[in-house]
Amino acid sequence: MFILKSASPRRKQILSDLGFTFQIEPEHIDESQMEKETPLNYLERMVHSKLGSHLEPKNIYLSADTIVVYENQILHKPTDEADAFRILNTLNGKKHSVYSGAAFWYKSKMKFFYEETSILFHHWNQTQIQDYITRCLPFDKAGSYGIQDTGGPVKEWFGSYTNVMGFPLRSFFSLHEHWMSSWLESITRKD
Numbered sequence: 001m002f003i004l005k006s007a008s009p010r011r012k013q014i015l016s017d018l019g020f021t022f023q024i025e026p027e028h029i030d031e032s033q034m035e036k037e038t039p040l041n042y043l044e045r046m047v048h049s050k051l052g053s054h055l056e057p058k059n060i061y062l063s064a065d066t067i068v069v070y071e072n073q074i075l076h077k078p079t080d081e082a083d084a085f086r087i088l089n090t091l092n093g094k095k096h097s098v099y100s101g102a103a104f105w106y107k108s109k110m111k112f113f114y115e116e117t118s119i120l121f122h123h124w125n126q127t128q129i130q131d132y133i134t135r136c137l138p139f140d141k142a143g144s145y146g147i148q149d150t151g152g153p154v155k156e157w158f159g160s161y162t163n164v165m166g167f168p169l170r171s172f173f174s175l176h177e178h179w180m181s182s183w184l185e186s187i188t189r190k191d
Helices: 009-017 039-051 081-091 126-136 161-165 169-174 176-188
Strands: 002-004 060-070 095-106 109-121 154-158
Touching: 002 009, 009 161, 039 060, 039 095, 039 109, 060 081, 081 126, 095 161, 095 169, 109 161, 109 169, 154 161, 161 169, 169 176
Parallel strands: 002 060
Antiparallel strands: 060 095, 095 109, 109 154
16 A cells, blocks of 8 residues: 655645555654754655554555745744745745655665755845735745745746745655665555
């Protein structure tokens, strides 16, 4: 059985569009950043934590997380509307990076992978920022925005679009030898 350890509707959409059949079993964890923890160390720790500790060898597990990084600081999901405005205003007209990481686990073997996409925001006035927040309600998104949002703040990106949506798809496919045989084995196995 293939189990996605994430409740993200965007990850669900990406994997469903690829034709995967899976169950969703998110792990609820403390996502607080540790003092002096680098963005990539935080990302890897979150991805590992989201796998959880009760993993059955017969199942395939996939966990993922996405972070938005500006000047080596993580801009987490906003806590409220004012925080969303603060985050979007911080990124206004500037470049930043989006990292999505994932871990694939099968038969006690785990493979962690990630991608980086560089994003440039439009330069907006305060009314445009507030209008975007009111229209798109980006409160469940790292960095307070979605690349897929119509009329959103993203002017251009360099790298993977699906990475910004929340899944490092290019790396996932480049590592197909790690998961394809395991996935085929799990769906053809007779228990």
